Amino acid sequence: MRKILIANFKMNTTPSAFKSYAMTLATKSKNCKNEVIVCPPYTHLFMARDMLNGTNVAYGAQNISEEEKGEITGEISASMIKDLGANYVILGHSERRARYKENDKIINKKIKTALANGLKVVLCVGENLQCRTNKQGCTFVRNQLEEDLRGIYENELEGVIVAYEPVWCVGTGKNASNKDISKMVETIRKEISYMYSEKAGKSLNVVYGGAVSLANYKKIMDNEDLNGLLVGNACLDVDNFAIMCKENY
Numbered sequence: 001m002r003k004i005l006i007a008n009f010k011m012n013t014t015p016s017a018f019k020s021y022a023m024t025l026a027t028k029s030k031n032c033k034n035e036v037i038v039c040p041p042y043t044h045l046f047m048a049r050d051m052l053n054g055t056n057v058a059y060g061a062q063n064i065s066e067e068e069k070g071e072i073t074g075e076i077s078a079s080m081i082k083d084l085g086a087n088y089v090i091l092g093h094s095e096r097r098a099r100y101k102e103n104d105k106i107i108n109k110k111i112k113t114a115l116a117n118g119l120k121v122v123l124c125v126g127e128n129l130q131c132r133t134n135k136q137g138c139t140f141v142r143n144q145l146e147e148d149l150r151g152i153y154e155n156e157l158e159g160v161i162v163a164y165e166p167v168w169c170v171g172t173g174k175n176a177s178n179k180d181i182s183k184m185v186e187t188i189r190k191e192i193s194y195m196y197s198e199k200a201g202k203s204l205n206v207v208y209g210g211a212v213s214l215a216n217y218k219k220i221m222d223n224e225d226l227n228g229l230l231v232g233n234a235c236l237d238v239d240n241f242a243i244m245c246k247e248n249y
């Protein structure tokens with residue numbers, strides 16, 4: 001199965017350093033059939049446009065404002081990143097939910113703004129350790145999906161990739177087991193079937209993120225329930241990320 005590989009740079013690297021990263025990744029993934037998407041900081045998107053257009057590597061941002069434009073100092077709109085050729089945006093990342101108090105209502109508004117501007121959304125969902133310990137992970141993630149996708153139509157789901165990112169794994173170096181991942185992916189597909197249709201549940205693209213590394217990516221990627229990976233810290237080494245991107249193809 002063709003997989004989706006998404007690189008989340010978080011707040012790392014510089015635009016100048018990204019130039020050689022983009023060049024290397026584009027060269028290394030030239031004949032690769034997997035879908036490769038890089039999401040560097042906003043400041044790198046100009047460089048992404050210059051280096052990645054016409055290659056196998058798509059690019060996107062890690063956030064957008066929920067508003068289209070206006071008096072909001074320091075914010076970046078969907079149309080601004082779209083204008084730079086970005087086709088994707090990561091929304092609902094647990095780091096933003098926690099640090100900037102982005103709640104489901106705001107995330108829902110951001111998703112609507114992104115889709116209205118022709119951006120595809122990588123929607124991150126996932127339970128924290130306390131939730132997991134209390135065996136409430138599935139309920140928590142189902143609620144996130146219901147709130148985050150409220151008012152989104154079934155035909156718009158083509159533009160949504162759901163990233164299962166357990167908060168107890170993200171940035172910790174500790175990944176979830178394939179059993180844990182499969183259980184949650186099944187929950188996600190069931191919830192989407194319940195909210196929309198069985199067809200929507202089956203065809204939804206679901207990726208896993210949380211401490212994916214060169215040492216564990218193969219095992220996770222081989223999981224047939226999954227459509228791909230969202231790679232954080234391990235994507236910063238372009239050679240390593242390129243190896244992941246070429247897997248199976």
Ligand code: PGA
Pocket residue numbers: 008165169170171172173209210211212230231232233234
């Ligand atoms: P990590 O991050 O791979 O560094 O755990 C994943 C993410 O935040 O998307």
